[in-house]
Amino acid sequence: MSGKIVVICGPTASGKTALSVALAKRLDGEVVSADSMQIYRRMDIGTAKPTAEERSGVPHHMLDVTGPGEQYSVSRYAEEAGDCVDGILARGNVPIVCGGTGLYIDGLIRGAGYQPCGADSGLRDELAAEWEQNGPERMLEQLRAVDPDSAARLHINDKRRILRALEVFRATGETITAHNLRTQMRPPRFDAVMLGLTTEPRSLLYERIDRRVDEMLEQGLLREVRALLDEGLLTGTAAQAIGYKELTDYFRGAATLEEAADQIRQKSRNYAKRQLTWFRRDKRIRWIVRKEDSDLNSILQESTEYLRTRGYTGDEKT
Numbered sequence: 001m002s003g004k005i006v007v008i009c010g011p012t013a014s015g016k017t018a019l020s021v022a023l024a025k026r027l028d029g030e031v032v033s034a035d036s037m038q039i040y041r042r043m044d045i046g047t048a049k050p051t052a053e054e055r056s057g058v059p060h061h062m063l064d065v066t067g068p069g070e071q072y073s074v075s076r077y078a079e080e081a082g083d084c085v086d087g088i089l090a091r092g093n094v095p096i097v098c099g100g101t102g103l104y105i106d107g108l109i110r111g112a113g114y115q116p117c118g119a120d121s122g123l124r125d126e127l128a129a130e131w132e133q134n135g136p137e138r139m140l141e142q143l144r145a146v147d148p149d150s151a152a153r154l155h156i157n158d159k160r161r162i163l164r165a166l167e168v169f170r171a172t173g174e175t176i177t178a179h180n181l182r183t184q185m186r187p188p189r190f191d192a193v194m195l196g197l198t199t200e201p202r203s204l205l206y207e208r209i210d211r212r213v214d215e216m217l218e219q220g221l222l223r224e225v226r227a228l229l230d231e232g233l234l235t236g237t238a239a240q241a242i243g244y245k246e247l248t249d250y251f252r253g254a255a256t257l258e259e260a261a262d263q264i265r266q267k268s269r270n271y272a273k274r275q276l277t278w279f280r281r282d283k284r285i286r287w288i289v290r291k292e293d294s295d296l297n298s299i300l301q302e303s304t305e306y307l308r309t310r311g312y313t314g315d316e317k318t
Contacts (some may be wrong), residue, residue: 016197021056023303039065042226046243049063068235131163156250206269213268242267246267
């Protein structure tokens with residue numbers, strides 16, 4: 001186990017960025033992003049990537065690491081973010097991992113994501129072509145023949161996970177079920193102290209999401225998406241990001257701007273629900289609840305008091 005890290009997780013628009021920067025200043029820390037869309041260059045406004053002002057002089061890592069047209073994997077994130085964390089620890093500082101992508105956080109802590117057979121193996125394109133030719137039923141049947149546990153767990157229309165499970169098996173001869181079980185048995189790479197940030201009542205989170213969408217549009221999200229489309233950069237996973245997909249529909253005449261904005265708000269709310277479902281299964285998380293009268297100082301104080309019980313004092317990192 002390489003060292004201790006602080007993780008700040010939770011749903012979108014809950015205030016994770018502000019808390020991570022405040023804690024970094026108090027603990028002499030550096031922030032490592034765990035957001036699957038903030039890794040993409042030039043996708044700034046729609047991903048709520050922290051600005052230079054919001055970073056407030058605190059070093060940030062794992063932002064702008066790849067182009068929006070490139071594929072990116074959990075295993076690549078675990079390796080690259082792990083190297084960032086090792087560097088922070090070597091400098092004697094506290095790594096503060098901040099984000100809402102649970103799979104990335106899990107991969108970083110464990111030190112391994114899925115099998116590293118990425119898009120360059122050719123298997124992904126081959127399987128996608130098979131899906132188009134054969135349809136979901138036959139592809140799920142293929143998976144059932146080699147990995148019945150995964151096939152029973154996955155919905156027939158869950159194309160991404162079905163193809164991923166087949167990809168792992170064809171590349172390695174091991175089922176993704178067996179790989180995941182083996183991975184879970186490994187000792188974690190990092191000892192994580194986990195803080196979860198959420199809101200009560202739920203309507204408060206939705207208000208924050210709606211306000212964030214309005215601010216993104218005011219800040220120039222339309223220009224950002226238009227530029228990416230004009231240069232042919234918005235492809236692959238990045239093209240499916242909330243905000244970018246809906247505004248792409250708007251530019252193509254499939255929706256009005258008002259309809260697109262409403263879709264962004266609704267899909268952001270749905271995403272927040274999924275994030276909460278994911279993180280609430282993790283019993284390591286100490287939840288910090290933001291209420292209507294909460295401010296950053298009170299949240300910072302509660303977080304700091306908990307971290308102090310886990311060995312972080314702000315003067316000395318143990």
